[in-house]
Amino acid sequence: MSQSLCDYFKKDIAIAFCLGEKSENQLARDALVKACEQLSLKLNLETLKFPHPLFSISHTQGIACAVSCRSSSGIGVDIEKLGRGVSEAVIKRISNAGDDFSYLENYEHKNLAIWVAKEACFKADLENTGKTLLDFAVRFNDKSSGSAFCGENFFKFYTWVDSNSGLLIALSLSSSKRLRAAE
Numbered sequence: 074m075s076q077s078l079c080d081y082f083k084k085d086i087a088i089a090f091c092l093g094e095k096s097e098n099q100l101a102r103d104a105l106v107k108a109c110e111q112l113s114l115k116l117n118l119e120t121l122k123f124p125h126p127l128f129s130i131s132h133t134q135g136i137a138c139a140v141s142c143r144s145s146s147g148i149g150v151d152i153e154k155l156g157r158g159v160s161e162a163v164i165k166r167i168s169n170a171g172d173d174f175s176y177l178e179n180y181e182h183k184n185l186a187i188w189v190a191k192e193a194c195f196k197a198d199l200e201n202t203g204k205t206l207l208d209f210a211v212r213f214n215d216k217s218s219g220s221a222f223c224g225e226n227f228f229k230f231y232t233w234v235d236s237n238s239g240l241l242i243a244l245s246l247s248s249s250k251r252l253r254a255a256e
Contacts, residue, residue, distance in 0.1 A: 086142045087111035088150070090238065092135055100137035101130040108141040116141075124149070129196050133157070136238060147228075147247030149196025151189040152240045159184035167191060171210025171222060180216045182241055186232050187211065189243035194221040194228045197245040221245070 089107035091100040102118060105128060109116040114127070121128070129150045130139045140150045164184050168174075177183040190213070191206040198204065204223065211230075213219040221228040230245040 085112075085144070086140060086148070086244075088138065088140050088244075091137045097132035097135065097137055100135070101132045101139060104137045104139035105130055105141065108139040112141055112143060114141055114143070124196055124199050124201055126199060129193075131192075131196075133240075136240065138240075138242065140244060142246075145246060147197040147199045147226075147245075149193040149198070149228075149243075149245040149247075151192035151196065151243045153185055153189055155182065155185070155234065155239050155241055157185060159188045163188070167206040169207055169210055171212070173212040176213040176215050176219075182216075182234070185241050186213075186216065186243075189241055190219065190221070190230050190232055190245070193230055193243035193245035194223070197228055197247040198223055198226055199247065200224075200226065 087108040089104045091104040093100060106116060126145050126147055128141050129148050131150050131152045133152055134154050138150055138152045140148055142148050164187055174187060177186060180186060190211050191209050194209045195201055195206055209221050209223045211219060211221045217233055218231050221230060227248045228245045230243055232241065232243045234241055
């Protein structure tokens with residue numbers, strides 16, 4: 074990740090992980106509580122609905138991840154185990170003419186990176202009702218960052234491998250519609 078993104082994470086975005094014997098949904102809730110505590114954000118789990126502009130969760134195979142942020146027009150996270158296979162047929166089904174995966178051609182986690190990037194962008198879209206991953210045009214700038222469009226909505230995303238947990242992680246931030254024209 075770029076240094077500026079790391080700085081932004083430290084002050085405005087918190088990420089937390091939980092693993093254990095609980096259900097993945099409970100692990101995700103626990104991770105979200107931890108992420109909110111890092112930024113001293115108030116959280117009411119009883120009324121929380123997704124998509125949410127300040128919170129996002131993901132879980133896979135007994136591990137959960139949550140992100141919280143101080144202010145956002147949408148944030149999304151997705152995690153997957155590195156060993157999870159995403160077939161070419163699945164990638165073809167979720168791809169559209171606006172996608173650009175050329176920077177991933179020799180990347181060993183290409184299909185998984187496409188999947189988590191699209192999922193994170195979907196979760197960051199506060200207007201995602203009725204949409205599918207196919208609706209998101211994803212363009213990688215390199216194997217760890219890029220942008221996406223869905224209608225009038227614009228997203229930046231970042232992907233990275235956490236070798237300790239064996240996860241591929243994607244984080245997406247939605248920009249306001251007005252910012253899209255300036256990018």
